[in-house]
Amino acid sequence: MNTVRTVLGDVPPGELGVCDAHDHLFFGSPLLPGQELRDASAARAELAAFREWGGRSVVQWTPYGLGRRAADLPLLSRATGVHVVAATGLHQAAHYAPELPAELRGRPAEMFVNELTEGIGASGVRAGIIKVAGGFHGLDAHARWTMTAAAEAHRATGAPIAVHLELGTAGLDVLDLLCGELDVPPHRVILGHLNRSPDFVVHRQAAEAGAYLAFDGPSRANHATDWRMPDALRALADAGFGDRLLLGGDTTTAGARSVNGGPGLPYLLRRVRPRLELALGSELVERILIENPGRAFAVEWRRD
Structure with missing residues (x-):
């Protein structure tokens, strides 16, 4: 039976409800000094605000070493x-x-598998996805190394692989590596940030390959592509790929939280959802927010 692995245990995909398919409750990076997401009370307020707008599930893409605070989740x-x-x-x-x-310079796949099946550190909280990242229009040695480990962990557990695409680029390179060289089934790969590079041809090629396409991080000051997202989603839906689409908010800094005056988690449902309903219709948007995440993140877990 396929289930989604949440921090409270495995649940049927139908229980996810309206899903923010890519966001962060906790996150910290040396690339964003002073903007760390560390405040548990702020994270709780953000989740509560998201629920008030109808949200029922959030997928946190914060990987190892970046302040996941798994015990708090x-x-x-x-x-x-x-x-x-x-x-x-x-x-x-x-x-x-x-x-x-x-400890990670040897075999990161073993750590990935352990966190998926046994738990993250002493928290006992099991991860439900494997997060890796590409580079700008290409894959460096680190990206190839981590994706190779992710593919190994996927084969051992069945877990989906969620990929940060730098400014939305190199998605086809990721699929060539993961699905071509490393034999990961395309429907187990989620490509993130495709809204940041509104290349409709690449979007369609990625969808034709069988991957899930996440459009996440709308209304960010360093992106000027929000207005293209409805057209990109419509083009994919019209081509028959409405079942491949996901939406997320990708809140990565304290200033971006709604409790601090930013868009935060609620923005996806408060502003993005009604805007997309105008362009796509409420039925398709509901599928993108509810049905598609259930398929993307639910697997028949191995090594339980």
């Missing part, structure tokens, strides 16, 4: 009634200063 999920999915995996090398911890 079950407490927040219980307190707010919002399902939370945690991540294992590794981000780009630049997020780990000055370098990766020594």
Whole structure:
């Protein structure tokens, strides 16, 4: 039976409800000094605000070493009634200063598998996805190394692989590596940030390959592509790929939280959803927010 692995245990995909398919409750990186998401009370307020707008689940793409605070996630999920999915995996090398911890320079796949099946550190919270990252229009040695480990962990557990695409680029390179060389089934790969590079041809090629396409991080000051997202989603839906689409908010800084005056988690449902309903119709948007995440994140888990 396929289930989604949340921080409170495995649930049927139909229980996810309206899902923010890519966001962060906790996150910290040397690339974003002073903007760390560390405040548990702020995270709880953000989740509560998301639920008030109809949100029922959030997938946190924060991987190893970037302040996941896994032990806090079950407490927040219980307190707010919002399902939370945690991540294992590794981000780009630049997020780990000055370098990766020594214990990860050997076989990161073993760590990924352990966090998916046994739990993240002493928290006992099991991850539900593997997060990795590409580079700008290409894959460096670190990206190939982490994706190779992710593919190994996928084969051992069945877990889906969620990929940060730098400014929305290199999605086809990711699929060539993961699905071509490393034999990961395309429907187990989620390509993130495609809204940041509104290349409709690449979007369609990625969808034709069988991957899930996440449009996440709308209304960010360093992106000028929000207005293209409805057209991109419509083009994919018209081509028959409405079942491949996901939406997320990708809140990565304290200033972006709604409790601090930013868009935050609620923005996806408060502003993005009605805007997309005008362009796509409410039926398709409901499928993107509810049905598609259930398929993308639910697997028949191995090595339980």
